[in-house]
Amino acid sequence: MRVMVFAKATGDSDKGAAPAPEAFAAMDRFIEELVKAGVFIAGAGLKNGAEAKRIVCEGPGRTVIDGPFAESRELVAGFSIWEVKDMDEAVAWAKRSPNPTSGRSEIEIRPFFEAADLAEFMTPEELSAPRDGERGKLGVA
């Protein structure tokens, strides 16, 4: 199964404080271990909230809000995509992740929808029937 792993921003990282070299190296080693285990598929770190924009949709209306935002713990600081056998394996790996801060930080693991999960929304025929047009998928499903 595929999971998306979110690293939630800590207060420090979102203020733009560069990670300590040791913390950076620890994370690098952790990712290297994921790669070597064949688990790591893709991932990236994200710039802090000051560089972010939010687009709020209200009915037909669209409002753009510039960062930084107040509730920084809810900000995603980075993400990666893993291929694991089950959630237990994902959790076991995530627990090995170094903590980028001396305080509290959070990792959230979200499994991808798989074909079987979409049964309520689509029939097997719809799922596998070719569609017209270029439905540019982002290639993560």
Added chain:
Amino acid sequence: MPAGDTRKTATNQAIDATFRIERARIIAGLARVVRDVDRAEELAQDALVVALAEWPKTGVPANPGAWLMTVAKRLAIDALRRDKMRERKHEEIARTLDETFDRAADAIEAALDDDLGDELLGLIFTACHPILSPDARAALTLKVVGGLTTDEIARAFLSSEAAIAQRIVRAKKAIAKAGLTFEVPRGAERASRLPSVLEVIYLIFNEGYAATAGDDLVRPDLCLEAQRLGRVLAGLMPEDAEVLGLLALMEIQASRQKARTGPDGAFIPLTEQDRARWDQLLIGRGLDALARAEALGGDGPYVLQAALAACHARARRAADTDWPRIAALYDRLRVAAPSPVIDLNRAIAHSMAFGPEAGLRLVDEIADADALRDYAPLPAAKGDFLFRAGRLAEARSQFTAAATLTRNARERAFLLARADACDGKH
């Protein structure tokens, strides 16, 4: 005590998951010392039993791999001593074990030490040793490296558990009998043994790729297992172009998995697939691995096949396919890996690139090949070339011949429809 039970289960799940992550490396480290896959598997399992007793009390240690390895080491030495030390020899072995295991435990301590990967690589090379049949290599590799149970492997290969168990037992015996050392072969020997490793991983992949979807929901996904093995191997041998080529080939082929079958389970050919369903994430990974392989100067069979797959992956629409490049790659592939089937595919590629006559010329050159006698795709391809060249009567007889040869009912219906279409055009 439902709450207690739940907590216990959760801890056991965590231990189990941790064990699965470490298992192959522990077995690899042990196998090198005890020179016996069976024994190494047992010791690893015994270490897990100890962990299941200890960790719920103490919590999962900071470095579970080193912990398990240390326990397995103690168990191995105890077992040897329990062998009543009939011979003095055993005492020596125990002492050697002590030293070697200390080194192994140290290596695990250093979590990302190269030696670790080296041991895993040694296990992979041993499980894929050419003295074993490809089927035996595949079963053993899935068991000791992939961590699948015998039952899971049997389901995956549509075989019985007893048959797979016996295949694995025989393979382990053959390894012991041959006195294999679990070392990574070096230099020329590594180069000569690598193909049997790559062959097994690709065999596992194809076993999953060829399977029809949905007949057994709990059937372990062999494609994912093979991709994982390919990724692990690429991590261990990042400088080998063919390893990267195989990985690229599997990632790109796997990217089409959701687009390959219609709602009725019928196979959809590459050119007719809905390309929006292709997994762009896997395509990106495949193209990256291919670029690395090509940068290393790779031009072996897997790199070339990956390059072929990449031509299709890069085309957003079937009409954008770079057929001249595909034809040129087949020209090189038939030299790197001569095979009548590749020659036939080459003829098809040339017909797409340079017209049906080019295809006919090439297909006539191979029409007498023994391997292609009674091979339905040969007259089917020839029929297609003739049809496109406007030679409908000849095309009809080729499609009819192909329909007679194929054993697949769906394919037969398709070929007979094409034969009928030849009449319709008259």
